[in-house]
Amino acid sequence: MHRPTTRDPATGQELTGQELLNAVPAQRRPSARIVTARVTAPVLPAPVAPAVVPGVAPAVTPTAAPAPPVGLPGWRRVLQVLPTPTGTPFTFCYVLVLIATSLFVQHGDPDTVSTLLRGSSTDVAHLMDRPLLVLGASALWVAGDPLGPYAIAFFFTLTALERRIGAWRTAGVFLAGHVGATLATEIPVGVSVVAGHLPATSLHRLDYGISFGLMASIGALAGLFGPLLRATLLGFVSLMLLQDLLAFADPLTNWGHPLALLAGIACWPAVRRWARWRNGFPLRDR
Template sequence: MAELRGSAAQSGPRPGPPYGMLRYGLRVAVAEWVLARVPTPRRNPFALGYLAVVVATTTFAELADPGLVLRLQEASSSDGHNLVHHPLRALLFSGFWVAGTIWMPYLWAFAFTVAPLERRVGAARAAAVFAIGHITATVLSQSVVITAVATGRLESGALDSLDIGVSYGVLVSLGALAGLLSPRGRLLALGLAAVLLADQISEDRDLVTGVGHPVALLTGVALWRWLRRGSGRRWRRPEPGPAGAPGAAQASGAAAVLDRA
């Protein structure tokens, strides 16, 4: 009996893993978390494909004859005049241009809105969200313009004001993505979007922007219930290393925590 008590005392609680192993596991988990969210053609065919089109049209707008560019953009514009006479063309092609000749900000916009949404819900649903937001915000904002012109609140020239860009698609993707985040992440995303929209509206005071951008964001919010059905996690959790590898268990545990973020 004494020998048994001595053996039990000697065994005692096992010491925890060394601090160096914990640091190694955390570094591995962070690296895997970042790499799992970098857009690739396999993970983000829609986001990268759409961004490639935007880069192409922006490069064309910078290098081609300005008169030709203006004519093409006017033909693609989703202004009130084009919506009445050429609705399909206006709704389809207006989202393939950006306002100006700088596309880099849209790279980050897609990386933080469209790409993560696509990873969670798939390319088909992400494309549907983008299209629904673009069409809804365009139609409602231009309906306000048409009504204002008809009632004499705006001049008739407002029906021909150039209306192109991908901002509606980006904002609807942000609004939709917020519904798939944790409560804290959802509050942060929507709060940031509200601040940006309020600042933009106060400085720009453009009727189309003032109506279209909030409508696009709220359209994304309205799609939460549809997107939550069967969305799940589209990326795979990184496989843990061999059981005997230094920090393998710590990396696996840390990756599981980060994956819920």
């Protein structure tokens, strides 16, 4: 087999095939260009800490409150109409007392029950003898059915009022109606007996219950509602009281209810101011 050879022109020596290949200039190979897609993200500036100025408190950036769990608002709405020991302590404790006295009236010894009720009556004789005792004791009993409309209205009205103005102020409104309406109806009886217009037996009567304080609380609560709801509530209650006056079954009590309602309405300026203060609004906003 013939082996290709040639000579080096410079030296005249014979070159082998491998030396000939080494002498050939290397061919330039096309370089493969790999094109890659590159996403350029915007460069965000690093957070800069606020400058601390001596004597000036740094600003606090408000953070979003966590979302409440699903279903919790519904439970909160239910709890708003029910008295609780922490949210409405006055109404809660008062309801427990009324439940206890009502059970005692139903299941206690009849003679003992009758004695206690008569001793708690806010008639003229007892008011002249021990006014503070009977004014307080008379509000510990429910006159009539313990599950009647007055008891149910008491439950929801005082709860709503206390959640808006607080426990002590609710107790003050209730006592203002209870004491004010009692004195406004019993003092004229005493004067009439002294003047000879009524017999002496009018000084002794059975008068107790929560209705006067309840009417004052309804009147005060109406002042915290909008015009439509306020007019509806007051219109319904006024119609009910008007029917009682026309029936004339118990004149003193029947006149005491509208007087207690007016006492609650007279508390509107104070009640609205208390409600604004309790909800974090300044007292000067009117």
